Amino acid sequence: MTVHTPIDRIWPDPADDLDDDALLEATRFPDDGTWLRVNFISSLDGAATRDGVSGGLGDDADRRLFALLRRPADAVLVGAGTLRDEQYEGLRVDDASVAWRLAHGMPAHPVLAMVSRSLSIDPGSPLFADAPVRPIVYTVASAPAARREALEAVADVATVGETDADPRRIRDDLTERGLRRIHAEGGPHVFGALLAAGVADALHLTLSPTLEAGAAGRIVRGDVTGALPVAARLATVLRSGDELLLSYSLR
Template structure:
């Protein structure tokens, strides 16, 4: 099924024919091993937001891939600050995408996983209160949960002075959540990179100049430079470029 603005492949195998959802699904796919995929959108000049929000950079084609990546994952990982700032609601999929998941032996919905060192979370936020699958919160050992949080989410403690992301991902794998999609924010992306946990980056480049002000898609402490091979380049009729970089782990 092909919906909305056409998306075509530019590389490695160029095709003028628009990609339907089946072709996009095959391009992005699922890994045969535990895998952490990042998904971000940026302006041409590297801005992470417009007027403070990432939505100003997105478009129809980007949203299509955004929804597809959510369909493919077991868990959707997001930092607490991004959850609050972007106003995350419950992670839900349409019937067509839920049917795809059922056909492939997956739960109908991915599990929302929130990283929060302080547990400064609102249990009444729709992301928790209206979730079709009980969310998971990764936090540090001594963080104090606000009243009501354990009623709507599983709190997993990993790390003492900060959240141990490697231990958190291992805890997710024990729950059967091996294919993880991370939507940020920049501090979480930087921490995952520093811990050498990032397997893949899906980056949409919006045909916009955001100007000075917005930060980058990654932030935090410096980390080693790592090679991430380019896997494909897609182009949308609205000028969006969708890039996928991924490494092969031994």
């Protein structure tokens, strides 16, 4: 039996128990241009993971919004480390999302776009074998040629830098493919690179009502010298129980 998880809007325009359409409206992509937003969860003391995975921090409300944020996306962008740690498989949205997308003139599923400098991704994994849409792999010129050749059989492989992936080139390539609504799901190094390049437009952050301590990292990592701090403007505050689901504009 499916358990309904109420999510209320606290600000602006308070409203109780938003349905899926209201949640989609509260978190919608702009109508024009390319928009790249990032989705994360964090504990009250800044931990981005529990037992090494972000999913350990989430509850039913976070999972509900997580699925809805994918629904209108043209592409879901994820770093290779996060794909491994969170055990991603072929990117498929649920039946309700498929119906919504088709009704809005979109393909049934978004494209999975991944970033990997080393290309240490198994071409026989469910990421590719179970993908309803051919994925895109963004890599660098210095990546091993044999690994690239193997992945080219199951994905579009694009070079976006010499030794480091350039987020601007990733965004531009997705735009050229007509994939303008980009939803990034991490990890922290990818978010750091997006911020450093100035191409992250928005952040959706679930604030989990827990204190974790330990050695868990934050939602931003990597070399962001000169790029931070980045000012964030609060756009929406949602709540489910003691959990807050926040949206910020980073422009």
